[in-house]
Amino acid sequence: MGKARGGKTMEHDFNIPQPFEPFLELNNPMGCCEWFKLCLFFPIAVVRFTIIVVVLLLWAVLVGLATCCAGDKPFTRGRRQFITCVSVPTACIVLLCLGFFCTRYRGTLHIMEAKELRAVVIHNYQSWVDILLLVYCFGSCVFVCKDFVRTTPLLGCVARAFEPIWVSRDKGTGLSAQIRERVLRDDFPLVLMSPEGLTSKGDTLLKFKRGAFVSGQPVLPVLIKYDWEAFNPAWTLTSKGFHLLRMLTQLYNSVSVQIRPPHIPNDAELSDVQLYCDRVRKLMATHMAVEMADAGFPECRALLKAGCCVPFHGHGLTGSIPELPAADGAMVAVAHTVPEELQSEELQEAASLDERQTIAPDGFTAEHFDELQKLFDRYDVNCSNTISQEELSQLMLNTCYVFGKKGMKHIPIHEVDERLASVASDIDWNYQEWLGWLQEAFPEIQTFSRSVVAAEF
Numbered sequence: 001m002g003k004a005r006g007g008k009t010m011e012h013d014f015n016i017p018q019p020f021e022p023f024l025e026l027n028n029p030m031g032c033c034e035w036f037k038l039c040l041f042f043p044i045a046v047v048r049f050t051i052i053v054v055v056l057l058l059w060a061v062l063v064g065l066a067t068c069c070a071g072d073k074p075f076t077r078g079r080r081q082f083i084t085c086v087s088v089p090t091a092c093i094v095l096l097c098l099g100f101f102c103t104r105y106r107g108t109l110h111i112m113e114a115k116e117l118r119a120v121v122i123h124n125y126q127s128w129v130d131i132l133l134l135v136y137c138f139g140s141c142v143f144v145c146k147d148f149v150r151t152t153p154l155l156g157c158v159a160r161a162f163e164p165i166w167v168s169r170d171k172g173t174g175l176s177a178q179i180r181e182r183v184l185r186d187d188f189p190l191v192l193m194s195p196e197g198l199t200s201k202g203d204t205l206l207k208f209k210r211g212a213f214v215s216g217q218p219v220l221p222v223l224i225k226y227d228w229e230a231f232n233p234a235w236t237l238t239s240k241g242f243h244l245l246r247m248l249t250q251l252y253n254s255v256s257v258q259i260r261p262p263h264i265p266n267d268a269e270l271s272d273v274q275l276y277c278d279r280v281r282k283l284m285a286t287h288m289a290v291e292m293a294d295a296g297f298p299e300c301r302a303l304l305k306a307g308c309c310v311p312f313h314g315h316g317l318t319g320s321i322p323e324l325p326a327a328d329g330a331m332v333a334v335a336h337t338v339p340e341e342l343q344s345e346e347l348q349e350a351a352s353l354d355e356r357q358t359i360a361p362d363g364f365t366a367e368h369f370d371e372l373q374k375l376f377d378r379y380d381v382n383c384s385n386t387i388s389q390e391e392l393s394q395l396m397l398n399t400c401y402v403f404g405k406k407g408m409k410h411i412p413i414h415e416v417d418e419r420l421a422s423v424a425s426d427i428d429w430n431y432q433e434w435l436g437w438l439q440e441a442f443p444e445i446q447t448f449s450r451s452v453v454a455a456e457f
Contacts, residue, residue, distance in 0.1 A: 016321060019295040022200035023303055025236040029314030034230055038249045045248035048097040055097075059090040060154040063161035074187040075163060083161045084139040091136040098129065099253040105137055107259035114190060114220040119262045120183055120212045123222040124284065125194035126202040126234040130224055133257055134192060137222075142182055144193040144211075163188060176391075180215040190220075195277070198300055199235040202226060204293035205285045207377075213277045216270050218262040221284050227254040237303055239312035260287060296377075297385065372438075375399050376431050386428045393420055395434075396442075 016024060030038075066082050067075075075083070095103060114121065121141065123130065134141070145164040150156050165178045182191050195208035202225070212219060226233050231246050233253060247253065263283065269276035285292045303309070307319035375398060376387070387395060396419075419441045429437065 019293065019299045020303055020308075020321065022204050022206060022293050022295050023237050023300055024308070024310055024317065025201040025232055025234060025238065026310060026314065026317075028228070028230060028232045030312075031230075034246075038246065041249040041251070045245060048248050052094050052097050055090055055093050056158075057154065059086060060157045062086045064157035067157070067160050070160075074185070080140050080189070087135050087161070088139050091132040095129070095132050095136065098247055099250045100129070100255055101252060102254065103133065103136075104256040105259070106256070107261075108137065110220060110259045110261050111138065114218070114262050117218045117262055117264070118183055118186065119190065119218040119220040120179070120215065121190050121192040121220045121222060122195055122212050122280070122284075123192070124202075124205060124224055124288065125196045125199050126224060126226065127199060128235055129233055129255070130194075133224060133255065134222070137257060137259075138190065138192065140189045141192040142189050144179075144191070165191070176211060176214040179211055183215045183217050195281070196296075198297065200293070200295075201232060201234045201236050202290075204291050204295070205281060205288070206293055207296035208277050208281045209377075210273050210277050213265075213273050213280070216265060216273075216276075218264045219280055220262045221260040221280065221287075223258040223260065223284060223288050225256050225258070225288065227256065237300075237309035238314070242312035258287070260284075372399070372435070373431070376434060386430050387434060389420075389423055389427050392423060392427065392429070392434075396420060399438075399442075 063083050063086060066079055066086070070079065113119075121134075121138065123134065131143075141162060143159070143162045143164045144167055145159050147166045149159045149164075150166060152159075165182060179191060179193075182188050191212075193212050195210075195212050196206040197209050198206070200206055231250055231253075233247055233255075235243070260283075263280055265276050269279060281292060302322040306322035308321055309318055310316075311318050375395060422441075423437075
């Protein structure tokens with residue numbers, strides 16, 4: 001059973017695990033009324049789409065000329081003003097063609113305060129329409145873009161107009177350092193990014209990545225909320241082309257954008273980036289009146305790998321619902337190390353699973369496995385699911401600190417640096433590779449985990 005934001009409750013027979021729910025929208029299926037509306041307004045959709053294509057092409061040409069020969073240096077004031085004068089009307093026209101005739105913006109006065117503080121603008125992420133809303137509101141800003149966009153025809157021209165920070169998902173790129181540099185330089189516009197990193201259906205906040213918070217600068221929360229009854233503009237796992245068609249055949253779409261006052265970190269948040277990240281996430285969820293979902297890239301990847309998505313008509317699911325990733329595997333490893341008579345109900349269920357499917361190193365408890373996974377995700381600031389040498393150094397210092405507080409033998413910082421010295425400068429390790437190296441280079445952690453298992457059970 002699900003509930004649409006407009007108050008309509010939809011019945012469905014699928015038992016979807018909570019971490020997968022944000023990516024599967026089952027509350028706006030195609031009913032008779034929607035099919036009739038789609039057929040009736042299809043000619044309008046064609047006209048709207050044509051206008052959007054023409055406007056976007058013109059936009060790409062104009063900003064392409066504006067950024068020609070600009071290089072990697074900050075744009076001049078005149079060049080940036082021209083891009084803003086072109087981009088804001090373009091965003092407005094496209095939004096109107098998509099049916100957003102009355103977009104409500106609140107708290108825009110906080111933008112000037114954010115500029116004075118050199119705050120990082122962060123927003124919840126639901127749809128590609130979010131980008132248009134933010135361009136219309138902020139004009140000139142620095143986006144964080146995936147690296148493949150750079151070479152994409154037309155789209156690459158538009159992206160370069162916003163002096164982006166390029167993110168590669170194939171290799172660690174030191175994103176935190178790039179963000180810190182851009183944020184602190186007043187010759188660049190405000191940096192704008194989504195800590196979630198991927199879209200969801202909008203009734204929850206996904207896990208936050210730390211990239212927006214590593215600089216220690218204030219953040220400006222921007223809350224985007226789509227008010228809908230029959231059609232949710234959120235970009236979830238479904239047919240993208242049909243989703244766009246449905247949006248174009250809506251006579252009216254509604255959205256509100258609320259800009260909260262800048263959040264200035266206190267001393268505790270400055271000393272603990274994860275605490276800073278978690279508090280801002282909780283603050284945003286409270287003001288949006290939504291829950292915080294324990295979901296992110298691993299859950300979305302699991303759905304894509306299993307081919308699980310909502311068909312274009314919105315009824316049911318295609319593919320199979322996958323098993324929950326990562327944490328269940330750790331529980332399986334623990335279950336096979338505990339005597340049956342001492343197993344809890346949760347461990348008994350885990351013991352029935354195939355131990356070969358686990359990715360937990362032998363001897364780690366579920367608590368330690370979860371801690372290591374969180375640490376890895378925390379320092380994978382560019383969301384590439386790999387870590388570079390720069391990220392590894394910070395990761396290991398924090399890992400030794402966290403496990404030291406749990407009772408592991410203290411390892412001095414200079415000794416950590418010595419063990420890191422043998423690591424190649426061009427590493428690109430995923431989580432599995434890091435765990436393998438960790439057990440060899442830092443055997444204290446593995447020995448500590450086994451002793452805890454023996455003591456607890």
